[in-house]
Amino acid sequence: MPTVAFISPKGGVGKTTAALLLASEVARGAKVTVIDADPNHPIHAWSRGATLPENLSVVANVDEDNILDRVEEAAAQTPFVIVDLEGTAAKIVLLAVSQADLVIIPMQGSQLDAEQAGRAIKVLKQHEKMTGRAVPFGVLLTRTSPIIRTRTMGHIQSGLNDAGVPVFTTQLHEREAFRAIFSFQKTLEDLDEKDVPNLDKAIVNAEQFAVEVIERLRQGRNATATKTEMA
Ligand SMILES: Nc1ncnc2c1ncn2[C@@H]1O[C@H](COP(=O)(O)OP(=O)(O)OP(=O)(O)O)[C@@H](O)[C@H]1O
Ligand SMILES: [Mg+2]
Incomplete structure (x- = not known):
């Protein structure tokens, strides 16, 4: 789960x-x-206008008082739970991390963003100190150019690698389709290619991202299983 x-x-x-x-x-x-868990409810708002895929449900009105219960209830009902939080370092982040099998830290390619990603990683280290459990995580580079790799991006990527920070191989590219899911209130697959340029490329990109997330979850589970066997 x-x-x-x-x-x-x-x-x-x-x-x-x-x-x-x-x-x-x-x-x-x-x-x-x-x-x-974002008080602005962007995914809940999307879901109200969308024809939801049968397998997808959205829970809103989540705050730091109830997030642990909401995640527990969701995990009892569906095999996958995904938590979206507002951009903050508040206590709710630590609570969400405590329930996570994988934490994803999206980051755009600027030095300022890299520093902010560093703050997110500190929260994970803090959580590990408090609980003795290290949560697997990865930085996801977002809104990158599908065509050119800028020098800044190259510099940031090598900085992350040197610091031993895991970075997803897949980057989410800057794509109109990734904005269009919100404006049309549809999933990528339901968008019309006449409305959105390069929809096929965006779909491939999203699939690659999901495959890599699932692979990392598997690796995390195997690592935990090995530790338990050794204990
Ligand atoms: N890969 C992408 N391609 C194109 N546009 C994107 C991409 N990722 C995000 N955006 C756009 O950037 C803006 C911010 O994205 P998003 O809302 O996903 O960020 P967030 O981290 O959830 O923000 P917040 O901290 O406010 O919750 C939105 O307008 C979104 O449509
Ligand atoms: Mg958001």
């Missing part, structure tokens, strides 16, 4: 977009609940 949380103290880095893309991809094969 994996729970995946999207966190970052910085607003606008692509948490909600990545969370919804992942949820929609997972929903093609398994039941998934999105816990929309």
Whole structure:
């Protein structure tokens, strides 16, 4: 029953977009609940206008007082739970992390964003100190160019690698289709290619992202199983 949380103290880095893309991809094969823990409720608002995939449900009105219960209830009902949070470093992030099997830290390619991603990683380290449990995580580079790799991006990527920070191989590219899911209130697959340029490429990109997330969840589970066997 994996729970995946999207966190970052910085607003606008692509948490909600990545969370919804992942949820929609997972929903093609398994039941998934999105816990929309952002007080602005972007995914809940999307879901009210959308024809929801059968496998996808959205839970809103989540705050730090009830998030642990909401995640527990969701995990009892669907095999996948995805938590979207607002851009903050508040206590609710620590609570969400405590329930997560994988934390994804979306980040855009600037030095300032890299510093903010560092703050998110600190929250994970703090959580590990408090609980003795390290939560697997990865930085997801978002809104990158599908064509060119900028010098800044190259510099940031090598900085992350040198610091031993796990970075997803898949990057979510800057794509009109990733905005269109919100404006048309549809999943990528339901969008019309006449309305959205490069929809096919966006779909491939989202699929690659979901495949990599599932692979990382598997690795995390195997690592936990090995530890338990050794104990
Ligand atoms: N890969 C992408 N391609 C194109 N546009 C994107 C992409 N990712 C995010 N955006 C756009 O960037 C803006 C911010 O994205 P999003 O809402 O996903 O960020 P967020 O981290 O959830 O923000 P907040 O912290 O405010 O919740 C939105 O307008 C969204 O449509
Ligand atoms: Mg958001």
